[in-house]
Amino acid sequence: MPASAGSYLASASSCRALLRNTRPQYSQRSLAHLAGAPLLSQASSRAASATINRRSYVSAPSALVSLCRSPPSLCATLRAFHSSVPRALPPSAETASYRLNHVMLRVKDPKKSLEFYENVLGMDVIDKHDGGDFTLYFLAYQHQKGVSRGEREAILELTHNHGTENDDSFAYHNGNNEPKGFGHLCVSVDDIQAACDRFEKLGVKFQKRLTDGKMRNIAFILDPDNYWIEIIATNKPQ
Known part of the structure; x- marks a missing residue:
């Protein structure tokens, strides 16, 4: 050789x-x-x-x-x-079961917040936890019925520290005023024009309407604590 x-x-x-x-x-x-x-x-x-x-x-x-x-x-x-x-x-096998389970927002008045997220945005309270001086509300869309909270994705947790609703001077920082931090949540809808028309009729506050600015295919609404919620069309995500 x-x-x-x-x-x-x-x-x-x-x-x-x-x-x-x-x-x-x-x-x-x-x-x-x-x-x-x-x-x-x-x-x-x-x-x-x-x-x-x-x-x-x-x-x-x-x-x-x-x-x-x-x-x-x-x-x-x-x-x-x-x-x-x-x-x-x-x-990849080690992270195959990972999922984004929830995000948490602190809210001043749970009655106002639940009214908004349930009746304006159509979410359901899927779980609740009373912690003595605070209460946690877990909301989600029911696209994942029959799935445990731990297995779900995209849950919104609202945290209420008792007593804040009675303090007229109290307000949470929404992340978009200085100093900036948290930005917004986002909800996708099939018909964005119909959704925005409905928000108008319900008296929802807008940060940006569809006709505002250069980006005419997205809108931003505000929840009771002035957190921003982006609204996008399902077939035209940004």
């Missing part, structure tokens, strides 16, 4: 090891564009300076077979990039 053949076998063995050790989240991309002879030659010439794009270093088996036939220097480059792949990125 020629000496060079032994080197190529060692190169192939190294590449197989790389295939076994490549992290799962990189396995869906393809190395096919590196498998052709011209590009392999180009990649080999770059091996010493390790300039192969990191995005090309994945575990597509068919392309890796071609790489295993390439000079040892190329596999050396692949090994270098294998060691540089970030280890902090969690495999």
